[in-house]
Amino acid sequence: xxxTQTIQSSFPLQQAYWGKSFTDQSxxxxxxxxxxxxQLTVLSWNIDGLDxxxxxxxxxxxxxxxxxxxxxxxxxxxxxxxxxxxxxxIMKDYQFLQGSEDGYFTAILIRKDRVQFLQSNIVKYPxxxxxxxxxxxxxxxxxxxxxxxxxxxxxxxxxxxxxxxQLRRVWKWMKEAPQDHTVIFGGDTNLRDWEVKKLGGLPxxxxxxxxxxxxxxxxxxxxxxxxxxxxxxxxxxxLRFDRLFLRTATEGAKLQPESMNLIGMEKLKCxxxxxxxxxxxxxxKFGESEE
Amino acid sequence: xxxTQTIQSSFPLQQAYWGKSFTDQSxxxxxxxxxxxxQLTVLSWNIDGLDxxxxxxxxxxxxxxxxxxxxxxxxxxxxxxxxxxxxxxIMKDYQFLQGSEDGYFTAILIRKDRVQFLQSNIVKYPxxxxxxxxxxxxxxxxxxxxxxxxxxxxxxxxxxxxxxxQLRRVWKWMKEAPQDHTVIFGGDTNLRDWEVKKLGGLPxxxxxxxxxxxxxxxxxxxxxxxxxxxxxxxxxxxLRFDRLFLRTATEGAKLQPESMNLIGMEKLKCxxxxxxxxxxxxxxKFGESEE
DNA sequence: CCCGGGAGG
DNA sequence: CCCTCCCGG
Numbered sequence: 001x002x003x004t005q006t007i008q009s010s011f012p013l014q015q016a017y018w019g020k021s022f023t024d025q026s027x028x029x030x031x032x033x034x035x036x037x038x039q040l041t042v043l044s045w046n047i048d049g050l051d052x053x054x055x056x057x058x059x060x061x062x063x064x065x066x067x068x069x070x071x072x073x074x075x076x077x078x079x080x081x082x083x084x085x086x087x088x089x090i091m092k093d094y095q096f097l098q099g100s101e102d103g104y105f106t107a108i109l110i111r112k113d114r115v116q117f118l119q120s121n122i123v124k125y126p127x128x129x130x131x132x133x134x135x136x137x138x139x140x141x142x143x144x145x146x147x148x149x150x151x152x153x154x155x156x157x158x159x160x161x162x163x164x165x166q167l168r169r170v171w172k173w174m175k176e177a178p179q180d181h182t183v184i185f186g187g188d189t190n191l192r193d194w195e196v197k198k199l200g201g202l203p204x205x206x207x208x209x210x211x212x213x214x215x216x217x218x219x220x221x222x223x224x225x226x227x228x229x230x231x232x233x234x235x236x237x238x239l240r241f242d243r244l245f246l247r248t249a250t251e252g253a254k255l256q257p258e259s260m261n262l263i264g265m266e267k268l269k270c271x272x273x274x275x276x277x278x279x280x281x282x283x284x285k286f287g288e289s290e291e
Numbered sequence: 292x293x294x295t296q297t298i299q300s301s302f303p304l305q306q307a308y309w310g311k312s313f314t315d316q317s318x319x320x321x322x323x324x325x326x327x328x329x330q331l332t333v334l335s336w337n338i339d340g341l342d343x344x345x346x347x348x349x350x351x352x353x354x355x356x357x358x359x360x361x362x363x364x365x366x367x368x369x370x371x372x373x374x375x376x377x378x379x380x381i382m383k384d385y386q387f388l389q390g391s392e393d394g395y396f397t398a399i400l401i402r403k404d405r406v407q408f409l410q411s412n413i414v415k416y417p418x419x420x421x422x423x424x425x426x427x428x429x430x431x432x433x434x435x436x437x438x439x440x441x442x443x444x445x446x447x448x449x450x451x452x453x454x455x456x457q458l459r460r461v462w463k464w465m466k467e468a469p470q471d472h473t474v475i476f477g478g479d480t481n482l483r484d485w486e487v488k489k490l491g492g493l494p495x496x497x498x499x500x501x502x503x504x505x506x507x508x509x510x511x512x513x514x515x516x517x518x519x520x521x522x523x524x525x526x527x528x529x530l531r532f533d534r535l536f537l538r539t540a541t542e543g544a545k546l547q548p549e550s551m552n553l554i555g556m557e558k559l560k561c562x563x564x565x566x567x568x569x570x571x572x573x574x575x576k577f578g579e580s581e582e
Numbered sequence: 583c584c585c586g587g588g589a590g591g
Numbered sequence: 592c593c594c595t596c597c598c599g600g
Contacts, residue, residue, distance in 0.1 A: 048592095155592060156592065156593095157592090157593080157594090158586090190592085223592080223593090225592095225593065231592065231593080232591085233591075233592080233593050233594080234590095234591045234593090234594090235591080235593055235594060235595095236593090237592095237593045237594080239592095239593080241592090276592070277592095339583095446583060447583065447584095448583090448584080448585090481583085514583080514584090516583090516584065522583065522584085523600085524583080524584050524585080524600075525584095525585095525599090525600045526584055526585060526586095526600075527584095528583095528584045528585080530583095530584085532583090567583070568583095
């Protein structure tokens with residue numbers, strides 16, 4: 001077992017993130033390229049920082065994925081302090097907001113050259129038994145005000161009631177965000193479809209991004225023990241735990257999802273996946289208002 | 292522990308049932324008395340025959356209760372073969388119908404000098420995982436045709452779906468019994484109130500006898516770990532598992548419930564109750580038709 | 583035959 | 592962070 005493995009050097013991590021030419025950051029072409037795009041890229045991922053197994057390889061793989069896509073917004077769940085420190089030390093081009101200081105928590109990473117941070121907010125879940133909360137950031141992207149949210153809703157089937165309380169709170173904050181803001185929530189919702197049905201479906205004005213894209217089967221299940229054996233669970237169980245919700249602004253250009261893909265599906269050399277969850281990589285564009 | 296205790300003699304059991312003068316059966320006054328009553332007495336009881344703890348004392352207590360009330364109809368659940376044999380050997384004044392031959396099962400006991408047996412029927416529950424079924428007897432009581440039913444619906448909260456399937460089947464058989472028959476179901480339904488609500492409440496024409504009597508609080512909970520410690524469950528949980536349903540005949544005199552009382556609430560010398568369930572003792576009378 | 587927690591698959 | 596089984600409370 002490598003569970004007690006410690007990290008000796010940040011060199012391979014920097015390399016994983018910046019690529020082989022990581023010493024040439026200042027003239028990075030990729031960065032210049034992506035800065036010109038009007039497309040908004042959002043990545044949401046429960047990275048299972050609580051699992052210490054092969055953590056070095058997994059963080060390296062994680063940075064490799066972050067470096068590959070350089071999403072404008074990265075939403076993380078189950079981040080732990082040690083892992084956060086590593087990411088902060090490498091991903092200097094992002095601003096980090098975190099949902100908590102200790103234990104495990106969420107984070108919003110904002111790509112500084114693409115997205116302007118305005119303010120942030122942490123909303124408590126009064127009855128959480130797992131220390132969960134809602135992390136919110138107001139930002140500006142190409143002149144468009146965005147409200148970015150992430151959360152890791154109460155885990156496990158048995159906590160359904162609390163999870164739905166939290167979901168209602170998320171939806172309430174999405175609805176009550178300033179009307180000129182586009183609101184994007186992304187996170188590990190731990191939701192089962194029947195739970196959303198139980199609440200009467202999505203509220204008016206809030207859409208599930210995966211549904212907007214026509215429910216593509218290949219990006220449906222973000223937690224899938226038929227492929228992912230990080231947790232060696234013998235049963236094949238596939239669930240759509242990780243979701244993005246969108247509330248478009250009532251004025252100005254409306255944000256539309258263009259694509260959703262799952263990432264982190266390649267096995268690492270250590271025979272582990274980066275996380276027991278797949279990451280969700282989603283692109284959006286601002287279209288003309290159609291009122 | 293007395294779990295391996297065996298029964299040495301039927302003498303104390305006969306005494307428990309017939310009373311101290313049990314050798315005088317032929318001139319028993321009680322019997323003559325009750326034969327003159329037009330009141331119908333029904334006793335339903337899950338006697339927990341699966342629990343072997345102190346079984347001798349418990350069967351003795353059971354026979355004592357049966358002897359005390361001499362119900363016209365006794366509906367039993369969780370009867371086991373050894374226990375059935377004992378009851379049959381003592382309660383010679385009853386005709387026994389049983390839902391199964393082995394394992395644990397239900398029974399209908401018919402007091403021969405008061406009730407005339409006509410025919411019986413066993414209805415299968417196709418998807419039971421606990422070997423449950425519906426036992427039916429057609430009888431005649433003072434010239435009134437009765438359809439008597441008992442069952443032990445699927446146990447445990449987690450089997451709610453199957454239990455409700457079984458309940459629907461019970462109600463269907465109650466509704467489809469001959470219209471000139473009064474139908475009485477009594478048994479261990481394992482129902483929670485929210486489950487009946489989920490089915491839209493009781494169907495037209497079928498009543499819950501406890502509700503008809505004005506929901507008396509003192510006979511509400513038939514399974515009550517705040518008093519009954521046979522199962523040493525530390526939590527105080529009270530549920531109305533055992534229920535009687537009534538469908539009156541469309542022609543002729545209508546059966547009306549007069550009283551419902553819980554029995555078996557005294558502790559035995561062995562510090563156990565007769566069963567983890569209380570018994571339900573219910574009296575009815577035939578009133579004038581009010582159409 | 584309640585509930586919750588922990589282990590194993 | 593799935594499920595089922597078992598156990599203790």
